[in-house]
Amino acid sequence: MFDIQHYYKAESIAQAVEMLAAHPGSRLVAGGTDVLVKLRHFDDKFTRLVDIHALPELKKIAAQDGKLFLGSGLTFAETMACEAVTQYIPVLAEACATVAGPQIRNMGTIGGNIANGAVSADTAAALLVLEPMLVIQGREGVRRAAMEGFHTGPGQVALAADEVLLGFEFDLAGLKGLGAAYYKYAMRSAMDIATIGCAAGVKMEGGRIADLRLAFTVAAPTPLRCRRAEAASLNQPLNDAAVAKIIAALEEDVQPRTSWRATREFRMRIIKTLAGRMIAAAAEGAKRGN
Secondary structure, eight states: OOOOOEEEEOSSHHHHHHHHHHSTTOEEESSOTTHHHHHHTTOGGGSEEEEOTTOGGGGOEEEETTEEEEETTOBHHHHHHOHHHHHHOHHHHHHHHTSSOHHHHHHOBHHHHHHTOOTTOTTHHHHHHHOOEEEEEETTEEEEEESTTOEEETTEESOOTTOEEEEEEEEHHHHTTOEEEEEEEOSSSSSOOOSEEEEEEEEEETTEEEEEEEEEESSSSSOEEOHHHHHHHTTOBSSHHHHHHHHHHHTTTOOOOOOSSOOHHHHHHHHHHHHHHHHHHHHHHHHHTO
């Protein structure tokens, strides 16, 4: 039996915002795949729920004026099947495909995957590479925030108590020429939390790296972009020496820890290996035009 003290069903985003403000300590529930786990473990922070499941505003998909908007309420399965995603940002579909099993992908949402603040969120690294703006609504209106910096600590994000993540806005012009790739390393191939997740995005000009975006999950207290490694790549030819230089700089970006899943040393080895592989895969994607 779940210890749900209060349950409120929102009929709109505006109503959800008002409910959150009126009932301090309430948590949003969309797909419920994370919230139900918290309830099963008797987490008293999840006993007051505001249900935003299947609100039409959160299912929006729009591609216009050089922007692509994906509503936060889209499930992983819906995101994978979205033609605009597979056309413009296929790496996000790749990341969604690594989430748990079909049942979870049919229920869990991309917004919930980010808003719950999990350092292992399977879509976080891909989204960091794609650099969407997060569209957020609260009582003060709608605001936009960068994906980088949205995670503020383990299980913590930059959302006020009365705010709802509406969705993700991608600048398609800024993504032109970017090849991207994602890989989730886990002890099992399915139904497992990532030991390390890595995404890379690469733009090439004249045989040299014009833009490298490298992101990891479970490599620090929050999902992160590796800014020192990225800086070390600029104007470098894509060869073994350049990759070695990037990986050397990467050691200053990440902060892997030892847990029951893996030791710090093992995670560091995976981080370095995946960095090289994903950079190569992203560069190959840039050549193919995706």
